[in-house]
Amino acid sequence: MPEERTLDFIRSIVEEDLRTGKYDGRVHTRFPPEPNGYLHIGHAKAINLNFSIAEEYGGLCNLRFDDTNPCMEEEEYVDSIMEDIHWLGFDWGDRLYYASDYFGKLYDYAVQLIEMGKAYVCDLSPEEIREYRGSLTEPGRNSPYRDRDVEENLDLFARMRAGEFPDGSRTLRARIDMAASNMNMRDPVMYRILHATHHRTGDEWCIYPMYDFTHCLSDSIERITHSNCSIEFEDHRALYDWFLDELGVYHPQQIEFARLNLTRTVLSKRKLKRLVEEGHVESWDDPRMPTLAGLRRRGYTPEAIREFLRRVGVAKTPTTIEIELLEHCLREDLNARAQRVMAVLRPLRLVIENYPEGRVEEVEAINNPEDSSAGTRKLPFSRELFVERTDFREDPPKKWFRLAPGREVRLKHGYLVTCNDVVRDPSSGEVVELRCEYDPESRGGEAPDGRKVRGTLHWVSAPHAVDAEVRLFDHLLLEEPPEGVEETDFENMINPDSREALSGCKLEPGLGDAEPGTICQFMRQGYFCADPADSREGESVWNRSVSLRDTWAKIEKSQSRG
RNA sequence: UGGGGAGUCGUCUAGUGGCAGGACGACGGACUCUGGAUCCGUUAGCGGAGGUUCGAAUCCUCCCUCCCCAACCA
Numbered sequence: 001m002p003e004e005r006t007l008d009f010i011r012s013i014v015e016e017d018l019r020t021g022k023y024d025g026r027v028h029t030r031f032p033p034e035p036n037g038y039l040h041i042g043h044a045k046a047i048n049l050n051f052s053i054a055e056e057y058g059g060l061c062n063l064r065f066d067d068t069n070p071c072m073e074e075e076e077y078v079d080s081i082m083e084d085i086h087w088l089g090f091d092w093g094d095r096l097y098y099a100s101d102y103f104g105k106l107y108d109y110a111v112q113l114i115e116m117g118k119a120y121v122c123d124l125s126p127e128e129i130r131e132y133r134g135s136l137t138e139p140g141r142n143s144p145y146r147d148r149d150v151e152e153n154l155d156l157f158a159r160m161r162a163g164e165f166p167d168g169s170r171t172l173r174a175r176i177d178m179a180a181s182n183m184n185m186r187d188p189v190m191y192r193i194l195h196a197t198h199h200r201t202g203d204e205w206c207i208y209p210m211y212d213f214t215h216c217l218s219d220s221i222e223r224i225t226h227s228n229c230s231i232e233f234e235d236h237r238a239l240y241d242w243f244l245d246e247l248g249v250y251h252p253q254q255i256e257f258a259r260l261n262l263t264r265t266v267l268s269k270r271k272l273k274r275l276v277e278e279g280h281v282e283s284w285d286d287p288r289m290p291t292l293a294g295l296r297r298r299g300y301t302p303e304a305i306r307e308f309l310r311r312v313g314v315a316k317t318p319t320t321i322e323i324e325l326l327e328h329c330l331r332e333d334l335n336a337r338a339q340r341v342m343a344v345l346r347p348l349r350l351v352i353e354n355y356p357e358g359r360v361e362e363v364e365a366i367n368n369p370e371d372s373s374a375g376t377r378k379l380p381f382s383r384e385l386f387v388e389r390t391d392f393r394e395d396p397p398k399k400w401f402r403l404a405p406g407r408e409v410r411l412k413h414g415y416l417v418t419c420n421d422v423v424r425d426p427s428s429g430e431v432v433e434l435r436c437e438y439d440p441e442s443r444g445g446e447a448p449d450g451r452k453v454r455g456t457l458h459w460v461s462a463p464h465a466v467d468a469e470v471r472l473f474d475h476l477l478l479e480e481p482p483e484g485v486e487e488t489d490f491e492n493m494i495n496p497d498s499r500e501a502l503s504g505c506k507l508e509p510g511l512g513d514a515e516p517g518t519i520c521q522f523m524r525q526g527y528f529c530a531d532p533a534d535s536r537e538g539e540s541v542w543n544r545s546v547s548l549r550d551t552w553a554k555i556e557k558s559q560s561r562g
Numbered sequence: 563u564g565g566g567g568a569g570u571c572g573u574c575u576a577g578u579g580g581c582a583g584g585a586c587g588a589c590g591g592a593c594u595c596u597g598g599a600u601c602c603g604u605u606a607g608c609g610g611a612g613g614u615u616c617g618a619a620u621c622c623u624c625c626c627u628c629c630c631c632a633a634c635c636a
Contacts, residue, residue: 006576034636069635126634135632137564171634181565183632192634211636235566235631256567258629263573269636311585313575315568318629322573325586335599370599401597410595445595456595524596551597 008314010049010255014057014226023225027059030224031085031092032099032215034066035077035199037269038284038291039084041305041326042260048309049257050228051090062222063092067100068214070198078199080284084292088302095222099214100200102221106209107161109217109247110172110190114153118246119190120146121156122173129171132178133186139179140186146175160193163206167193174213176242184239188212216240217249224252230259231316260312261320264475265290266490275476280494285533287543288473288498298473299519299529299545304333323475327546334519334527334545339367339374342412342458343522343542344506345470347386349433349462352417354440355383360461363444365413379508381414384462386506391457392434394422399555401455403434409455412523416442416453458523465506469541470528472500507540514540524548 007015014027029050033043054061063085067073085092113119122145124132134140148156157172159165172191180186190213195206216239219227227240234256244251261267266275267290275281275289285293295305308329312321342365361381368374387403396404403409408418415438423433441448445456477493485492511520516532526547534541 032636036636066636072635129634130632133632135564138632139564140632168634173634183565186632189634194634208634210634215636231567232630233636237566258568311574315575317568317574319574322586325574328586331598340596340598366595369596399597412595453595455597458596521596521598524598526598548596548598553597555597 009316010226010228010257010314011053011056013253013255014053017225018057026223026225027054027057028062028223028225029054029059029228030062030064030219030222032064032066032218032229033081034069034072035074035081036069036072037077037273038289038293039081040267040269040272040289040291041262041295042267042290044088044292044305045260045309045312045314046228046230047085047088047090048306049314051085053226053228059225060095061090061092062095062097062224064097064099064218064222066211066215066218067098067199068208068211070194070196070208073199075199080293084296087292087296088305097218097222098200099209099218100198102214102218103201103205103209105221106214106217109243109249110157110209110213111154112247113174113190113243114157114172115150116246117150118175119153119172120148120175121153121160122146122171122187122189123169124171126168129189133183134178136183142178143173143187146187157191160191160207161205163195165193167195169193172207174239174242182235182238184212184236185242188239212236212239213243216243216252216254217247219252219254220244220250223250227252227254229254229256231256231318232259256316257314258316258318261318262290262323262326263320264323264477264479266476271490274491275494281476287471287531288476290476297529297532298543299334299527300330301333301519304330307333330527330546331548334521336370337368338519338521338527340365340369340523341511341520342379342460342508343468343470343511343525343528344386344388344458344460344465345502345522345525346389347465347504347506348389348392348431350385350387350417350436350459351433352383352385352415352436352438353420354437357383359383360464361443363413377510379413380461380464381411382461382463385411385459386462386465387411387434387457387459392419392431394431397556397559399559402457403455407455408453409457410442410445410453411459412456413445414443414459415439416445416447456524458525460506460508462506464509466509466512467503467539468505468507468511469501469503469534469539470505470544471531471541472502472544474498474500505542511540519545521548 031047031050051061122143132141171189173187176185178186191207194208237254240254285297287298308326362378363381364376365379392403403419417436417438419434419436421435422431425432478495514530516530516535518530522528527545528542529545531541531543
């Protein structure tokens with residue numbers, strides 16, 4: 001039974017507009033990032049919405065960099081943003097634009113508004129502007145420069161552009177209503193003086209247009225039909241409409257939807273930047289980061305992210321999605337596609353005493369039980385193996401199916417082995433080796449007498465194993481604030497153990513030269529991605545994308561609770 | 563206390579005057595050469611109070627709660 005999907009409210013609007021011929025049957029969206037940081041999964045929601053709507057309705061979606069603040073923006077971010085959008089599977093064709101492409105046109109529009117008496121040059125300082133603006137409950141006061149005549153405004157604005165005035169000394173403001181209950185309408189600043197070098201226009205301009213003035217007109221110039229933005233711009237829509245109406249130009253419609261929030265992580269550029277700068281993570285593409293670059297390095301696939309966004313949907317209700325849903329989507333995607341391999345993260349030597357010394361057999365292993373076309377591979381099996389240290393207990397609890405003294409288990413694809421004895425480190429008493437015997441008749445893992453063996457373990461042949469570093473990640477934020485600490489700041493919530501690096505891990509031989517970015521399922525453990533940045537010759541580095549669901553951990557947890 | 567938004571299982575999301583459904587999570591079971599996957603089941607919700615109506619999550623009124631807005635950021 002295919003899942004019935006009803007249209008989200010934005011698609012409903014689009015369909016209605018198509019039906020009424022509002023934009024001559026066109027659908028044209030845009031994704032307008034500011035190049036001042038890396039894209040995160042919240043942006044992916046907007047990307048997916050805008051590009052998908054265009055796709056679904058035979059329309060177009062532009063990529064437009066909203067680069068009106070030269071102090072914040074950098075070329076590095078432009079490149080990463082384009083890479084991330086492509087990675088997600090979307091393309092803007094030849095429609096790559098920059099708001100800075102429109103600086104000339106925007107200037108002309110501003111002049112036009114001045115001529116109409118709808119804009120004026122204001123000499124108030126930033127502090128004074130704030131004072132004059134009033135408060136949420138009190139109306140603002142008119143600037144003393146509000147009634148300058150058109151000629152003077154034109155002259156002053158030209159001289160602002162010519163660089164005659166220092167930064168912050170004057171602004172161009174829209175002449176609307178200082179008593180408006182919507183603060184955005186209290187004569188908003190349209191242009192500020194900024195003697196700063198712009199990443200594209202260099203030093204051509206020393207005045208830069210503000211977001212509200214730029215955005216609506218950029219949409220208009222590109223003949224956008226549906227200008228989808230996040231909910232905090234709802235109050236700005238009046239201004240968006242005001243500029244376009246006053247200028248009498250093509251008028252797209254702004255539609256606001258709720259941005260994405262996720263539990264156990266942060267999704268604001270400011271906070272992400274702090275995580276990087278304060279060293280809580282290593283970089284913007286640290287696998288713990290919810291940036292697209294981080295998720296990619298972690299092993300998230302575009303398919304998983306897009307499926308997640310599809311399930312999340314689009315609405316106006318502010319929501320916080322549990323990160324478990326994202327993880328579920330990744331498992332679902334990788335379960336179907338990832339090759340199964342064996343990797344021992346915390347090796348414990350296992351010697352099969354009755355297995356001939358020097359003998360090596362090749363056993364056949366299924367690559368992916370979910371995908372018969374994935375085929376099989378050969379694995380070396382020998383007298384000395386590594387198994388997972390956590391798969392052995394000297395005093396096994398109830399329902400323990402794994403290794404313990406006297407217990408028989410199956411070595412996946414290999415033989416049944418029984419633990420006879422342990423070897424200890426004489427000084428510490430720690431178990432350093434298991435002495436076992438195998439059933440020579442059980443090759444492949446089936447007992448000849450049909451006896452049932454519940455436990456199946458992963459293993460690697462000791463002489464054939466390749467070394468690796470494996471990094472296990474936990475959520476960036478704690479679930480609960482630490483004892484005695486108020487959840488005042490996200491800083492108090494940062495998980496100090498979000499990363500654990502294990503070295504000396506033992507991988508099956510085929511993984512020695514895995515391509516960076518390769519994603520595998522380490523059987524019984526989780527999905528892991530070969531790190532593209534840190535892997536090196538002779539020792540690959542793997543990031544855990546997400547663990548497998550661990551039913552035993554749950555059983556044990558409930559046992560310990562009594 | 564001004565304006566703009568939003569309230570449906572724990573978390574998301576359908577339902578738009580006619581049996582409140584789905585997903586994730588949690589819990590239980592079946593199956594299993596991954597304690598994976600898969601399958602089955604259980605759990606649990608219309609913010610509140612009135613009103614209209616044969617019938618209200620849906621329409622009306624009032625109330626409550628939460629989010630956003632006072633950058634020369636976007």
